[in-house]
Amino acid sequence: MMTAHPPTPSLPRFLAYVRPYRLMLVAAVACGIVRYLVPLALPWTVKILVDDFLAPASPRPHAQLHWLMLGLCALYVVYGIASYWRSYLAGRAGHRIIFDLRQALYLHLQRMSLSFFDRQQIGAVVSRVTTDIASAQNFVGAAFVSTVMDLSCVAVILILLFLAHPTLALVSLAVLPAYALISYHLQRRIRAKSRAMHQQLQQMSGDLHEQLAGISTIQAFTQEESEAREFREKSEAYFSTVIDNVRLQSIALGATGFLGALGPILVLWAGAGEVWSGRLTVGTLMAFYGYLAMLYQPIQRLTELNLILANSLAAMDRIFEVFDTEPDVQEEPQAVALPRVQGEIAFERVRFQYEDRDPVFEDLTLRIAAGTTVALIGPSGAGKSTLVKLLPRYYDVTGGRITIDGADLRRATLKSLRQQIAIVPQEPILFSGTIAENLRYGNPEAGEEALRRAAQAAFADAFIAQLPDGYQTEIGERGVRLSGGQKQRLAIARAFLKDAPIVILDEPTSALDAESEELVKQALQRLLQGRTALIIAHRLSTIEHADVVAVLDGGCIVEQGSHPQLLHRAGGLYRRYAERQLASTLLS
Secondary structure, eight states, X not given: OOEEOXXXXXXXXXXXXXXXXXXXXXXXXXXXXHHHHGGGHHHHHHHXXXXXXXXXXOSSOTHHHHHHHHHHHHHHHHHHHHHHHHHHHHHHHHHHHHHHHHHHHHHHHHHSOHHHHHSSOHHHXXXXXXXXXXXXXXXXXXXXXXXXXXXXXXXXXXXXXXXXXXXXXXXXXXXXXXXXXXXXXXXXXXXXXXXXXXXXXXXXXXXXXXXXXXXXXXXXXXXXXXXXXXXXXXXXXXXXXXXXXXXXXXXXXXXXXHHHHHHHHHHHHHHHHHHHTTSXXXXXXXXXXXXXXXXXXXXXXXXXXXXXXXXXXXXXXXXXXXXXXXXXXXXXXXXXXXXXXXXXXXXXXXXXXXXXXXXXXXXXXXXXXXXXXXXXXXXXXXXXXXXXXXXXXXXXXXXXXXXXXXXXXXXXXXXHHHTTEEEEOSSOOOOSSBHHHHHTTSOTTOOHHHHHHHHHHTTOHHHHHTSTTGGGOBOOGGGTTSOHHHHHHHHHHHHHHHTOSEEEEESTTTTOOHHHHHHHHHHHHHHHTTSEEEEEOSOGGGSTTOSXXXXXXXXXEEEEEOHHHHHTSTTOHHHHXXXXXXXXHHHO
16 A cells, blocks of 8 residues: 655745755846846936927936936846746746756655556656646746745835825725635636646546557557547546636636726826826826836736646646655664575465455465575466566565575665576567667676576577667667567576576566577576576476476465476376376376
8 A cells, every 4th residue: 555644735836846946046037137127217307308408498318318328238138038037937947946856756656666557557657757847847937936026016116106296106006806706716726627637638648648558459459449539538637627718718818908908007097197296296196107007017027927837737736746655665773785696485374455455375385495596386366476566576575575595575675686696578668779779777886798698598699680770779668679589688688697696587488589588588587597487387398407497376485396206196187287288198
């Protein structure tokens, strides 16, 4: 079962990632304030120009006009420089913060137990690392820096308005309470819609990832129309939520747009009366109107930033939901690193069950001597795959214990435990990249000669040599450019490179043709020499040379012995398997 911490507000947690870059952000804000304050000189310049230079009987010599304009040009040089540094510093800080957050989220996902991924679509998890992170980034660049600058700008403009004409300043502020009221009522609704959008998009991303990964199956069963119809239904639901969110944002922007236009109208209305009465000059009214336009611009931006904040907070909530989910399998505080083991394994009265399901094992005991090859066989659902997943602690037992060389696995660090085990799965997992890069998963420090020796031991060197670029050949996603036998031999070569004392083989030849199977079997015989091995197999030909065969059924070991012993045990489950698969050839 996944465990989670008590929920903590997302914003303070996000700000913890902001803290290392606070000086950079402070510098960006300072440059932004300069950038926003410089244009405030323009309306006052218009006032001086109209009242002191253009009015009849102007009291100032015209030569001063040139100095006034040159000073204004110099201010806008400062404006250009401040604009550059504001944009650069805010962008750099924002991307660094998101880089750190994405790396932390990725590392956390790497720690998660298999049970987490059993319940999550891969595309949905990827959506958290990409789409949600990108939405959170908007908070840094747009909301965090711009909000401080806009608030500073509003404060300075209000001071200038009251200095110019207190009565008109009060008139201009009459619409601000309506701004606050609209923002308060709409923010929570927009945040809820944004969260629903992210959840629906995550679901669509997960479905799309599955469908594209299984496109051959979809085409083989001619289910293209059915899948397209289902995708359209989910897209329409997402579209409906998006339109609801757009409607709420449009209401907010439309209302604030109206209020932003109403304020200047009221000011002009009242200002005209003040000019007629002689209490206000035309130049002062023009300057006041210019400042008023500058006042409503940052207020309008603050309203829009409120919408961005709602979207960003919804994304942050989803990101920190993942952080709050702890892996089922965790190291104990006193866990110690295992030295290289001999390979003696003991399953002692093991009990295990997946969440909300019946127990797989109730009381399973199995002892494996070091250097022994043990084959696990039995019907589907008997627990073979589960048993070998317990050994590297992909899951933890719910009762009993598992030991290696007498040491309880739960007392060892996960890294040191998994370094003792090499796994060759039924379907080898290869990654986009070269053959050499995939082989080095077994040993990142391996040189070219070590790669070649491992490939030769796995009978892979010959086909690698025939590829266009040899070990530097790109194999495509999941090794799509290689055959099943070639991929399997690369997986075995990777295990050779790891040189672990324990090997797990999960039906390594089940999907191979006869020629590939023979090569893989020979490679496996080399790999298993001197190592403890657990082999899951349905083909008895794969396990004829196993030291011990353990037959599982219903979560219990119902038979145990060598291949010849079990083969001649009348009425035994293993013998029935042999009769079905090999008939009289084995029984003669």
